[in-house]
Amino acid sequence: MEHIDLLYKLRYFLGDLIENLAREHQEIVQSASRSPLVALPLTTQSEKRNNLIAVIFQIECNLQEIGDHFSFANITQFNQCLHQEEILFDLNATFHLENIQEEKQIAFIKMTAVNDARAIIQKYIDDTHRQIEDLSISIIFGKLICDMSQWNQSQLYFQHLLNDSHEEDLALIEHHIGQAHYWKGEWNEARKYHQCALNRMTQVEPASIKYSAFVLSDIGEILYRQGKYEEAEEFHQEALAIRKKYYSSEHVNIASSLENIGLIQKQRLKHHEALIFLQQALTIREKYDDCFHVAIATNLCNIGSILTEQGKYDEAFDYHQRAMSIYKKNYPLDHVYIATTLNHMGAILSQQERYDEAVDTVQQAWSLQKKFYPFGHIDIVISLNNLGDIKFAQEKYDEALDLYQQHLSIQMKYYSFDHMNIVHTLYRIGFAFGKEKKNYDQALEFHQQALSILKTYYPTYYGHISCSFLCIGHDL
Incomplete structure (x- = not known):
């Protein structure tokens, strides 16, 4: 490629x-x-x-x-x-x-x-057409390149298609250029292309309302990554409303919207509600797709991450192992999804105090991420964060602090200062200062910074605010 x-x-x-x-x-x-x-x-x-x-x-x-x-x-x-x-x-x-x-x-x-060549090709085409009817082979080819994590090549291919297009739907091409930018971590550029695609879809006669749900959903994912959860939910709810008009309640596109809304509930620490949405999505997918579909694996990972936050580590690990078996069947030569799953598994192993296994697992994830991302890409911070947590649990607070600070420096390049993920990193840095340096004043400063962000930008996220008060109480 x-x-x-x-x-x-x-x-x-x-x-x-x-x-x-x-x-x-x-x-x-x-x-x-x-x-x-x-x-x-x-x-x-x-x-x-x-x-x-x-x-x-x-x-x-x-x-x-x-x-x-x-x-x-x-x-x-x-x-x-x-x-x-x-x-x-x-x-x-x-x-x-x-x-x-x-x-x-x-x-x-x-x-x-x-x-297997014809069968593999035909399955990919059929799976794509089950989600998006009448998508041309030219568009599907570029989508395939993107799905293989070749984002620069996919973007370049669609740019050629956009410049030379005579019969192709320009809105679809712009949408897929936006998807390539999204995977590269270029969210503002992705949003611009998605918005252009959405404008074309709503302005043509007849309007492409049915397909616009995909673009609305992708804009919602960008806003989610940017920490704008309320706005993201509005886009996902709009996409869901459109999909309910055009698809049956058991269609896989409905499952995508339910999963996205569930992930927003997870950010609010409403784990019970989040699991309801994610389990509904998984039920639909398991009926609609074959048991080794990538979307099922992603769904399993998201459920596993919630179970981890609930402290149900064995059950969570089982979900991630199921996801891993699906990913490896679909991506035998590695993929970013495999790296993400390894990170989830490493975090669970750390919670179970299996630190050597945890380090090995997260290091595997980091090695894979380096194959697909340049250093400093936002998704690499997951590995930095997990390694920091492991070092912290092992009472190697100076190493943990260094990793958390690297983590924060990358986040500041991608996120606005009020992002929820920055709040979590501030917590970690504060604890590391308190443990390693015995510098409770500096620890308190980081924890108060986190609380200030929550009270100003997430006033209804009571679970997070209560955790922040507990951190401050620990410092005093």
């Missing part, structure tokens, strides 16, 4: 090429394996570039199992070096990763050819 410009320009040519290759080679059933004696020397050709890893793919093809839809050809006769026995695979070829072994600085990746 690195060369999205070239891929976009050649998209029609590549489609014709794949079709012609499949047609010309549909009778080919012979195979030839490249000799290791030939492959091994090729791994040393780029030895001057020390930033590369030598890789040899060991591919096994069982012709009886893969059937006629898997196209590959022995093209040795067209190669100047006949002894190389070169094999050409169709671009639609799919492989199952069996294992990776490293020997003498060479990675050997063993794969098995499988006939």
